[in-house]
Amino acid sequence: MKKFWTIIDSFILKKFLSTFFFAIMILAVIACVIDYSQKVDYFVENKAPAGPIAFYFLNFVPHIVALLFPLFIFIATIFFTSKMAYRTEIIATLAAGVSFRRFLRPYIAGSIILGIIALVANHWIVPIANKNINHFHELYIWPKKVASDNNVHLRLSPNLYVYIENYNYNENTGRRFTAETVDGIQLKEKIMADRASYDTLKKEWKLSSVVIRRNDGLKETLELKPELIRKFPFTPKDLDDDGRARETMTTPELIRFTERERQRGRESVNFYLIEQHKRTAQPFAGFILTMIGACIASRKVRGGSGLHLALGIVISALYMLFFQFTQTFSTNAGLSPLIAVWIPNAIFGIVAIVLFRRQVN
Incomplete structure (x- = not known):
């Protein structure tokens, strides 16, 4: 009865993991x-x-490790496999009756181990690290945010919409505030104010120079007030659509945040969905690139490790370039974020299958 795991498997797995972690350490x-x-x-x-x-x-x-995980798992595979091929260790292993499919078993095990680590890190550990990085940047690197984006529209509920021209965080004052309450296609109430400020203690908005227009069927009323205090389910921070925030939330937080932004009608929802799906797709990319790297580097060729490494860098660069291209296509052309994130994996997965079949045939 053949053993499921042998000494040569342990040797290859040890080489795989040690090369990867050494490369990552040097990179870090x-x-x-x-x-x-x-x-x-x-x-x-x-x-x-x-x-x-x-x-x-x-x-x-x-x-930085999470950012370049697919690249370095691929380069690590290429590097140590090419060294084994140059020393004819792979030829000796296959000549001893080990099939190429069986030879890949420690590669599969190694990529699964690293993939699980990356999966956990992408969904929980890295977002927390990014949050700490952004906090440091806000304190010591980035200039403080003075004003919000201009002409901000928010959908706070199915019936409530607000608009503000801009908001000055230093003065805690916004200009040209509007809140509209609708029922179906009928405008029930419209509140317009020249200025708006937020009370952080009471969590309420203070509106100045207010005009209130109410519509009740055929009856329409207009009311002027010098001041009005109302509670709305948003804060001045919600007026600023900071794209960096999506990297600082754990996946459960990101899912809730994305749903809230979708209800508010944000145009940047696709960016958050891409970030959400990318966290799962990236570890699978590591598995696919490991298979490609093992198939390429297991053949002994002229040029040795240098040629294999050069080819590996080109392929990994193409993968990352294609990954960025599909993301851009999603945000600008309406491609589904889920499809956009997984298209590179699907294409390079087909490449891995073709290379594998060439090796076993």
């Missing part, structure tokens, strides 16, 4: 050095303490 150190050199002037200018700086780079590591 280089990325931290580059990022520090770019931000050191801000650290000095804003007098950032050593403790928060160290905590920032502690969170920066999972951020």
